[in-house]
Amino acid sequence: MPIDNSQINALVLDFDGTITKQDTISVLASIGQIFQRRHHHSVKQPWDSVVEAYGRDFQDYTSTYVPAAVDRTSLSEELNFLRGFRDIESASFGRVGDSEIFRGMNKADFSMAGHEALRDGTVRLHDGFSEFMTCAALQKWRIYVISINWSSSFIRGVLSGFPIDKIISNEIRSDGIIVGPGILGPPSEETVLATCLDKAHALKALVAEQNLDIDNIVYFGDSVSDIECLIAVKGIIMSGGPDSSLIKTLKRTVYGCLHSDVGRKVATCRQQREYLAGSGEPECTQEDYHAFRRLRVPQKCFKCAMLDSTKLRARQLLDSMKADVDKCVAARGGAWASSREWRVASSTSNDNKHIRY
Known part of the structure; x- marks a missing residue:
């Protein structure tokens, strides 16, 4: 769906994988470990055990969830699945706090660590991001970041050289506990941003707080945690290819063969099969961005x-x-x-x- 630049009044960007080339949670964990060693503090729980516990919870949830991925063919079914990660993510946040890996660090520490991580190349921004921000400034677009990252101060440090109007993300208190952003109420463990629904709530709160026109907002995201924001406004998917989790999810839940247009589905055509396999273009599909927005794209299969x-x-x-x-x-x-x-x-x-x- 084409976007009229003259109508844009705000850009909202995800951080990890959208602005940066990689997820930065492991970078944050490394920063915490270095800080504790430098101050001769020991963590209560080895970091590897925190990672392993999350991996087990993730595997248990994804392997036992019904319907399975292959049977989730509608966006509503997929959203229910993604929203269910809330308990898993919250439990993981709790384990991070209990480990005390970030205990004693303040906002300035995280901001400085973010700035240094960008400078030494530990964190890398996507090619063209600087030029993109220059263009946005010339257009006088307002720029916001919404992220489920653990530390908005870290993000602010990474992006300190760019004019960001507001960063909405979690924060790590000096006791090492991860809490949510103030835009959703008093920061607490209950208000953390952890899922696609949480980010959608944050976007809605941002629109109200900044008095934005939701019809003229463009959202940039790269992962399944961005789905609800991408469909709430004009969405642009950041992906290096057809194998990303977000692209695969959208192929499975958003596209359907137009053969059903004649009253019954006669067969799955070759081009549709190639498209679903990631080796073709969506020439024989119906693209459903949202329940109220349908776009029939040109059909060319035999x-x-x-x-x-x-x-x-x-x-x-x-x-x-x-x-x-x-x-x-x-x-x-x-x-x-x-x-x-x-x-x-x-x-x-x-x-x-x-x-x-």
């Missing part, structure tokens, strides 16, 4: 072309027959046979078909 061609020829034939009948009726003063059924020889087959009009 079966769809044949079906549309057959329907067109049938309609043209019926229109021609009706015109001939009307002429005969007019010529005979209305004295014409009352029969409304005709035997019509098919131009593409030796069989005859009954066609009614």
Whole structure:
């Protein structure tokens, strides 16, 4: 769906994977470990055990969730699945706090660490981001960041060289506990941003707080945690190829074959299969960005072309027959046979078909 630049009033960007080339949570963990060693503090829980516990929870949830991924073919089903990660993410946040890996660090520490991580190349921004921000400044677009990262101060340090109007993300208190952003209420463990729904709530709160026109906002995201924001406004997907989790999810839940347009699905066409496999373009699909926004894209596969061609020829034939009948009726003063059924020889087959009009 084309975007009119003249109507844009704000850009909202995800951080990890959208602005940066990689996820930065591991960078944050490394920063915390270095800080504790420098101050001769020991963590209560080894970092590897925190990572392993999250991995087990993730695997248990994804492997036992019903319906399974292959059976989740609608956006609503997928959103229910993604929102269910809230408990898993919250538990992981709690384990991070309990480990005390960030205990004693303040906002200035995280901001400085973010700035240094960008400077020494530990964190890398996507190619063209600086030019993009320069263009945004010339257009006088307001720039916001919404992220489920653990530290908004760290993000602020990474992006300290750019004019960001507001960063909405979690924060790490000096006791090492991760809390949510103030835009959703008093910062607490209950208000953390952890899922796609949390980010959508944050976007809604941002729109209200900044008095933005939601129809003229563009959101940039790269992961499944961005889905609800991407469909709430004008969305741009950041992806290096067809194998990203977000692209695969959208292919599975948003696209359907247009063969069903004739009343029943006759087959899964070759081009649709190639598209779903990531090796073709969505030429034979119906793209459903949202329940209220449908876009029929050009169809070019052989079966769809044949079906549309057959329907067109049938309609043209019926229109021609009706015109001939009307002429005969007019010529005979209305004295014409009352029969409304005709035997019509098919131009593409030796069989005859009954066609009614």
